[in-house]
Structure formats: C-alpha cells, structure tokens
Amino acid sequence: MPLARLKPSRVLGIERFTDFGEFRANEVLGLATSTPLRPREFSLTRAILPLQNGLFVLQRAFARQLELDVGTDQGMGLVVPFSFHSLYNGREIDNSTVSVVRGRVPIKSVEPQPNTYLMMRFNSDMRHRGWADYDSGLGFFRTHDAPMARLRATILNMFCLASEHGEPRQFEAINRPIQETLLDCLDAALVPADGLAARRGSFDKHRKLIARLDEIVALFGSKPLYSDDLARALGVSVRTLQTATHAVHGVSLHHYLRLKRLWSTRIQLMTGGAGLSVKAAALGNGFWHLGDFSRGYKMTFGEAPSETLARGRRL
Incomplete structure (x- = not known):
C-alpha cells in the first residue's frame, strides 16, 4: 500500500501521527471520537487531496472504537475500502463494500485492525448519476472484484500524481479529467x-x-x-x-x-x-x-x- 510512500506536495497534504495525544480527527465525513484498542501500537497516516468538486482523504487508521455522526449537511459522502474490516452499528463491513451517506447518521463502530480507506465528500448530491437513490441515511453497496479493483487503482493513481506534482495551477487544469475517471469508476461500482x-x-x-x-x-x-x-x-x-x-x-x-x-x-x-x-x-x-x-x-x-x-x- 503506497500511502506510507506518498510525499507532501503543493497539491497534496500529508499528516502522520504516532502519539494519540497529538492525533486530530478529520472532519470530512463528521467529527469522530476514537478510543484505541491497542494504545501502544497507535499510528495514523492520511493524505488530503482537494479537487474541484470535493475533498478526498486517503487514510490508514488504527484499531479502535469509533463514535460519530457520519455525513454531510450538503452533497454526499462515500467510504471506499482498501484493507478494511469493521462493525458498523452491528453490521459487518469488509473490503467489498462501499458506504454511501446522505444527511447525517449516528454510528458506533469497532475496527479490530488498522484499516485503510478513502473518505470522499462531494459538493453535489450526485442524484443525476443514479447513486444511492434515497433522501438520507447510510447505505452499503457490495461490488464485484473488477470494478472495485479499477476504482482503487484510479484512486491510487490520482494520489500518486498529486504527490509528484509541484505546480497547483497545472494540477488544477487536470482536476476535471481526474474526476471524470473517478466518477466513471463509481458509476460502475454503485449502479x-x-x-x-x-x-x-x-x-x-x-x-x-x-x-x-x-x-x-x-x-x-x-x-x-x-x-x-x-x-x-x-x-x-x-x-x-x-x-x-x-x-x-x-x-x-x-x-x-x-x-x-x-x-x-x-x-x-x-x-x-x-x-x-x-x-x-x-x-x-x-x-x-x-x-x-x-x-x-x-x-x-x-x-x-x-x-x-x-x-x-x-x-
């Protein structure tokens, strides 16, 4: 998993924490309260990438109990798993499942192992694409291996490119092509x-x-x-x-x-x-x-x- 190898750039922000006392939760999909299951093994890395139509955070978190009101007041949020296993409100979620949230939903979860996943918040509700056709709530969408692999590869490519890119204006010029590829991958996974x-x-x-x-x-x-x-x-x-x-x-x-x-x-x-x-x-x-x-x-x-x-x- 190349998250540990990503370097900060003028486009991509990187945060690394090895001390729980210094750890700050990211608010992309709601402010969470975390309790480490193995405090001595605490470690968290995240890469933060703003694009034209949203915010994208690729994160490797620690084993923990988690409480939060997940969601967004506008637009919609998604979680794409890379290496993932969790119990969300008693429901088992694994690598094959994309989570989609509209509005705000209270969550209590247990993550027994360090999980790697992408959190993304779109400014648009994306209803015109046929995703998650409900007004509010948290939905779970199981995907086939091929579209999930392509989705992950696209995500990694866009983060690697942002890590290597030193000129924000040049990267801004390819924001829409990047997002178009990502949207197509999500169409294949969610429709x-x-x-x-x-x-x-x-x-x-x-x-x-x-x-x-x-x-x-x-x-x-x-x-x-x-x-x-x-x-x-x-x-x-x-x-x-x-x-x-x-x-x-x-x-x-x-x-x-x-x-x-x-x-x-x-x-x-x-x-x-x-x-x-x-x-x-x-x-x-x-x-x-x-x-x-x-x-x-x-x-x-x-x-x-x-x-x-x-x-x-x-x-």
Whole structure:
C-alpha cells in the first residue's frame, strides 16, 4: 500500500501521527471520537487531496472504537475500502463494500485492525448519476472484484500524481479529467448493470438521444468530453444518457466517450504541427494518466501515439 510512500506536495497534504495525544480527527465525513484498542501500537497516516468538486482523504487508521455522526449537511459522502474490516452499528463491513451517506447518521463502530480507506465528500448530491437513490441515511453497496479493483487503482493513481506534482495551477487544469475517471469508476461500482437496462419499446427514443449526443460531441470539437456537460446540454440526467448508450451501443457512456476522445487525439497527432507533443494532445483531450492513455491508444489503433505523430510529421 503506497500511502506510507506518498510525499507532501503543493497539491497534496500529508499528516502522520504516532502519539494519540497529538492525533486530530478529520472532519470530512463528521467529527469522530476514537478510543484505541491497542494504545501502544497507535499510528495514523492520511493524505488530503482537494479537487474541484470535493475533498478526498486517503487514510490508514488504527484499531479502535469509533463514535460519530457520519455525513454531510450538503452533497454526499462515500467510504471506499482498501484493507478494511469493521462493525458498523452491528453490521459487518469488509473490503467489498462501499458506504454511501446522505444527511447525517449516528454510528458506533469497532475496527479490530488498522484499516485503510478513502473518505470522499462531494459538493453535489450526485442524484443525476443514479447513486444511492434515497433522501438520507447510510447505505452499503457490495461490488464485484473488477470494478472495485479499477476504482482503487484510479484512486491510487490520482494520489500518486498529486504527490509528484509541484505546480497547483497545472494540477488544477487536470482536476476535471481526474474526476471524470473517478466518477466513471463509481458509476460502475454503485449502479448495478440491471439498473441500466432499457424499458421495452424505448430503443427508438434512446437511438434519437444518442444521435443528438453525437451532434453535440461534434460541436464540442477538440474540447474534452465530460458526462455532466453533455447530459446538461441534452437536458437529461447522466443516468439516462448511460442507459441510452448501453441500449444502443452495448458499452458504458465512459467507454463511448473515451473512444471519441481517442479518435480526436489521433486526428490531432496526424495533422498537428511541429510543436505538438503526445502529452499536449492527450491532456488537451482529457487524458490525465499518460500511461493508461498510451496503452488504450495502442490497443485501439495498433500503434503507439508517438508513431502516429511521427508519421503525421512526415506527410
């Protein structure tokens, strides 16, 4: 687990405590009262990352009893487990379960071992994405291994990038691409596949919606494509747009938009001038993890982006 290896930067804050007397609770999802189960083994590390639409805290805590009013007055909160086992109000929670809270809920928990997890607070309630469709309370969502692994990998990538980044303005420019990837991972974890099943007889309506989506994407030109912006332009929820994409093309909305962004990047690389770089083209189309971009590009087009750029310069 690389949390211990993360270093503070002008983007990422790091807090480490080895003395319970100096320990301060983090209020991202509510102010808690902790009682160590093994005081001599006390240790806590947290990495704090503010992004455009929320606050994200990756934490390795100590074995403890915990009491708190978990939740937020606005927006919504989530807990994503990495290495986790706890009893929440008598309910056993493990590595496969994402916790989602709306409003405030009193919690008494026992964490018999040091737990590692991400706490995130979104400024939006995220109802337009189809997550946790209830007004208030604490919900538990068991996920399959593949979407959970991808979610964790995305979280670790964004924290590692923040740790290595020394320029806040440059990092701010990739906030939205980072969050778009994170939102897609959460969509896969929190919206069941059968929840995207189209109603009988609705295919024609979905086909027309996707045709309008393609028109708007064309108008966006080389601008990065974000699901929230596109849904807003179409006057529908992201959840509706996800259902339509799945019904018409059999893939997720994120996958469909990713292919369009890959094609946009390819066109730029084939026609760009001498000053264009692969990194600039990728970032300009919303790809923030360059290793992932290069792998996806080669898998889609059968060549590395640098090869496309070199061939374009020869033409």
